[in-house]
Amino acid sequence: MNEPLSADVVVIGSGIVGALVAQRLALQGASVLILESGPRVGRDRLVANFRNSPRKSDFMSPYPFSAWSPHPVYQPMDNDYLVQAGPYPYKAEYIRIVGGTTWHWAAQAWRVLPNDLRIHSL
Ligand SMILES: Cc1cc2nc3c(=O)[nH]c(=O)nc-3n(C[C@H](O)[C@H](O)[C@H](O)COP(=O)(O)OP(=O)(O)OC[C@H]3O[C@@H](n4cnc5c(N)ncnc54)[C@H](O)[C@@H]3O)c2cc1C
Secondary structure, rough: OOOOOOOOOEEOOOOOHHHHHHHHHHHOOOOOOEEOOOOOOOOOHHHHHHOOOOOOOOOOOOOOOOOOOOOOOOOOOOOOOOOOOOOOOOOOOOOOOOHHHHHHHOOOOOOOOOHHHOOOOO
């Protein structure tokens, strides 16, 4: 990337939220640039990584770790990337590659709950 780039809107992150925002803006005629910190990794590579992984129960194992765009890694060793200071530590996972954590999608489509429509007042 040697040329300077410009756009009406710059979206940071290429996960589902960034992608949806970028698409909606583009459909309304805006020029949009998505900046993603992680590498682009093809589905074929991720599937091969999963097949070759000895740690199938570790959902993070197929996704390459990059020092410039770090994400949590728990096996074989916790990289302690997330600081768990609260009373209920939770080993949250997220992925920093092009496409973001959506690569993890486990096919659960939760229904909207009544409180989801009262977020302002709650
Ligand atoms: C194992 C697992 C299973 C899941 N299964 C489901 C499911 O079945 N159903 C469901 O509804 N949800 C599921 N989720 C949750 C869902 O995947 C996430 O809520 C969703 O993908 C989050 O999308 P996002 O766009 O907000 O963030 P992300 O997808 O995390 O995107 C953020 C992006 O921004 C990039 N980024 C961050 N900082 C910067 C920066 N400074 N500069 C440039 N780029 C940056 C990151 O690299 C990343 O690509 C699951 C999550 C996990 C971990």
